[in-house]
Amino acid sequence: MPYYEIMSGNSLGYEFLAPTEPLGILILSIGILFTGMIFFIFFNASQGSDSLADKKAKELVISEQVKKIARLYPNKKNN
Numbered sequence: 001m002p003y004y005e006i007m008s009g010n011s012l013g014y015e016f017l018a019p020t021e022p023l024g025i026l027i028l029s030i031g032i033l034f035t036g037m038i039f040f041i042f043f044n045a046s047q048g049s050d051s052l053a054d055k056k057a058k059e060l061v062i063s064e065q066v067k068k069i070a071r072l073y074p075n076k077k078n079n
Contacts, residue, residue, distance in 0.1 A: 018024045050058070 015021065016023050017027065019028055
């Protein structure tokens, strides 16, 4: 391809990537699919749902905290 054809702006040789060509349609659909998956991942991550292991770990931390507080401040019901 001569230099003057590249600089004229008529054609850069990328017609096969046009949205009307099969490869262009494939690239657009992969992009749309990828974008949809990213939005799905961000949506699920923002919901704040914990796994069972996370819930058990949080319950364990809370129960340990309750035990420590009970040791620091015992009930004085023995009159």
